[in-house]
Amino acid sequence: MRLMLQIQLPDGSVKEYPENYTAIDVAKTIGERLAAATLAAEINGTVVDATRPVGQVSNLPPGTSIPLKLITNKDPKALAVMRHSAAHVMARAVMRLYPGVGLAFGPTTGHGFYYDFDLDTKISEDDFPRIEEEMKKIIADAEPFERFNATRDEAVKLCTDLDQKLKVEHIQTGLADHGSLSFYRQGNFMDLCRGPHVPDAGKITAIKLISIAGSYWKGDANNKQLQRLYGTAWFSQKDLDEYIKQVDEAKKRDHRVLGKQLGLFSISQDVGPGLCLWLPKGSTVRATLEDFIKKELLKLGYTPVYSPHIGRVEMYEISGHFPYYRDAQFSPIFGHDAGALVDFWIRKLREHKDGTAVFSLDDEQKLLESAKVMGAALTEYPMSGSVDAKIETLRVWEKNQERYLLKPMNCPHHVQMSASQQRSYRDLPVRLAEFGTVYRHEKTGELNGMLRVRGLTQDDAHLFCTPDQVEEEFKLTLGLVKFVLNSVGLDDYRMQLSLRDSKNKTKYVGSDENWDKAETTLRKVLTELALPFTTMEGEAAFYGPKIDFMVRDCIGREWQLGTVQLDFNLPERFKLEYIGADNKPHRPVMIHRAPFGSMERFTGMLIEHFAGAFPLWLAPEQVRVLPVSDKFNDYAQSVERQFREAGFRITTDYTSSRVNAKVREAQLQLIPYMLIVGEKEAAANSVALRDRIDGDLGVLPIADAIAKLQEEVAARRVRQVVKSSFRSFDESGEESNEY
Ligand SMILES: [Zn+2]
Ligand SMILES: [Zn+2]
Incomplete structure (x- = not known):
């Protein structure tokens, strides 16, 4: 036997194996029990099926040793894999019980999974026991998950034969640029899927269906309505039982139910989905929180500012918020009737240039005529010129019009405020604070009471300081977040420090020296304040490192609050300057921070944390x-x-x-x-x-x-929260295993 495969195990040792060996085969050489516990493998940092030949999966050149880690049923990464396999099993069970059901997407969520079904019959909670029973049969049969690849044409044929219309549509539109697609077969069930999966269905241990909700194909309310069935899966019945206990408790505390019962907030379809109406009692809670924070900010040398709800698109082009985050924003407001038309036109030309869309001269001619009808003559348009020249002509026209964006972020407005005056190093830090309302065009399917909304007010502030002041400002900011959280009885938290990927420094803006200094400073501050923290290498935004507060509520759920983010990018893009002690211009560092995140999400979270029973200082009626x-x-x-x-x-x-x-x-x-x-x-x-x-x-x-x-x-005494007897469950990550 020729030994071709060189595998590097987590302890650093390199061993040789036959070239077709899978991770399971490698596990077997160590022991049968290990092989049985192996649910997936991490090959060169990517989680994959344990049943695929290691050499085939890794993209490393032949002859190099391949880093391999066996993912066993003790590892949270295996939980995510098992949950997605459970989603396939659930889809298979639903297909058996409801022949003709259409499959949409079925990703994993933080603590479970779901699958979207296209089905005329309404599934209700009463149907859960028989679906679960069917799932348990499939699990008992323990058939393997087998992966195979198909060309795009084969994939279309396969999904057509399976009568899976949504999959066919998705392959033809969303996956148009994929040459080859992978499928997973489990018995007679087949699904378009990136994977990975556990070796066989028998590896799925404790499962339960959680809830059913309406959803839309691709999350768009204009599309077909689907039924989203949520489930969860755990390594043991005990874990499952503890999790269900938490879910039941969370249901009792649902802020959407309590918010209505106690008259705190309402969402009216007439006003619009995701637009929160703060009723008098909810407003009282919010105003009390805001007043409290305002006082604390004044003590720390912040100055309150106000900015408008809209800003020119050009400003967001400079900041980079447009068009980069366009999908998450409401469409621009155009001053000229032809504004939207020209905007569409430029996008089409760009797509045509990238080769992602076809845009014919005939279409261009029609747009040109329409623009004329709408009052934009565009006489300079170079019909026979280059795409770049065309875009340039349209851009020139566009820049002479009014185009506004509903504010997606407060940062650029505050940058403009900072830039409105000449600053010397003696004026820094400048600390601008605003309860700033911003708008995000979240998909209707993603909206969730106050927790996920389309209009939200951030307890925002931006600090502009010298690199030497970063340490002190971070210290003050973290102290403030800590104080504010403690004041509402949230004293169980840990920090997450997101750093850059030290192996790939080129993708970050800001000098190497500034990054090193900033990262060292943040570590130092966290250590000095005795705050427990974990570091996440490679998780920093491209523009700076950050710290997040991960707060545990009284039923053990973790919430990401209180982000403090360093930014080297916006000062650069807006060319901010201050005059240093050397009389020369220098670039300030910017810090973004929002202890609560948004008033909507924070209040929603507090309603659930207190189960509606606010402490005396916050209670709307005391x-x-x-x-x-x-x-x-x-x-x-x-x-x-x-x-x-x-x-x-x-x-x-x-x-x-x-x-x-x-x-x-x-x-x-x-x-x-x-x-x-x-x-x-x-x-x-x-x-x-x-x-x-x-x-x-x-x-x-x-x-x-x-x-x-x-x-x-x-004293802002919090008396009513009983210490949690609930376990904290790590999120297994949200994976879209589908394409
Ligand atoms: Zn899948
Ligand atoms: Zn900001």
Whole structure:
């Protein structure tokens, strides 16, 4: 036997194997148990099937040793692979139960997977047990997942034969530039798929279906409506049970349900999907948070600024936000009727130049005529000239028109503010803070209550400083984020430090020296502040390293909040300068930071974290007066007035219900304190104080009750969050295993 395959194992040792060996074969040489536990392989950094010949999968030249890591059923990476295999099994089970079902996409999510089905029959939760039962049969049969390749034409034929119309459409449109496509076969089930998969269905251990929801083909509401079936899969029944416990708890706390019940926010289809309407009570929570942050920012030397909701497209072209992120933005607002037409025209010319679309002279002629009808003569248009000359002519016309973008980011506006004055090193740092509203055109299928919206207000700020000031500014910023999170009882977090890929330095802007300095500084600051952090090499944006706060809520879920991002790029693009001590111009460094991210997402998260029961300082209605009968309404009114003057958000229940019913109602509305007033209290100028959590606190003089509650507000005490008994589950990553 000739040994051709050189494999480098994680311990660094290099061994030789027969040339057709798979990762499973390699595992077998170490032990049968290891082979049985191997679900996938990481070859030269990419997770692939453990059943494919290692030499074939790696793109390394023959003769080089191939780095191989076996991914076993202990590794979170294997979880993602197994979940996608479970998605195939689910699709197969649904096909058996609902013949003729059309398949769309079926990727993995952070803790599970889904598949979008095109099916006239509505699937309901009542159908879950029989779908699960069918899945378990497929798992028990333990048939292997087999990969094979097909040319694009073969792939179209295959999907046509399988009567999978959406797949055919996708291959013909979305995958037009793919020469060869891979499929996975599992028994008689076949699916267009990039993979990877576990070796056979028997490797899928604990599964469960979670929910069913409506979705659209390719996430677009203009397309066909589909049914999205969500499921999850884990290495053991115990893991699954713990996860389900968390999901059930999360359902009870769903901010969309509580938001409606408690009158915090609403989303009206008449206003538009993803556009949050803050109702008075939700607005009170938000305003209280904003006031709190504003005060803290003033203490740290920030200055408040305001900027408009739109800005010229040219500015976003300089910043790079346009057209790069165009898909995630609302279309530009054009001052000239022909603006959208010229915009379309330029895009078509560019696509024609790249070879991604055909754009005929005939089409051009029609556009030219239409533009004329719309009042843009374009007499200079070089019909027989080069594509570049044509684009240039259209660009010149475009630049003379008004074109605005709904603000996708606040940064360029703040850069302009910084640039509006000549700065010396003595003026730095400049810290500009704004609750800035930005707009993102998220797909309707991705929208989720307050957590994923189309209009959002960031608690944004931009700092402009010298490279030497970065350390101090980061320290202050991290301290602020920490303080703010602690003030709402979120004290369980870790940091994630995203650094550049040290092996591929060319893809980053900014000098090597500045990057080194910045990365060292960030590490130093995190260490000095004793903040636990993990580093993620290669995860930094191309324009600078960043730190994220990964915050764990009271049911163990992790939320990414509080991003602090260093930026070498925008100061460069906008040619920002300050005059240094050497009297020469220098480029400042910019820091973007938003402790909450957006007010929408943060409030949505807080609703779930507190299960709607906000602590006293944030509660929209803090106190309610409950007169025991209408004889004491006047006294109740005077109590209300005194509390209101002392700064409390308070109401009185004047209904004719019995006091027990009034207490029950106030408890249901999660009001932190109740003041019961009757004969005895009126006579003594006092109140019977009742705490939503601890119940009766006895009779107190009004002044004492006010002082007690004021103390709780001032301390921003968070009393109601019980420490989590929930486990924290790492996300296994969102993979689109489909093309
Ligand atoms: Zn797949
Ligand atoms: Zn920014």
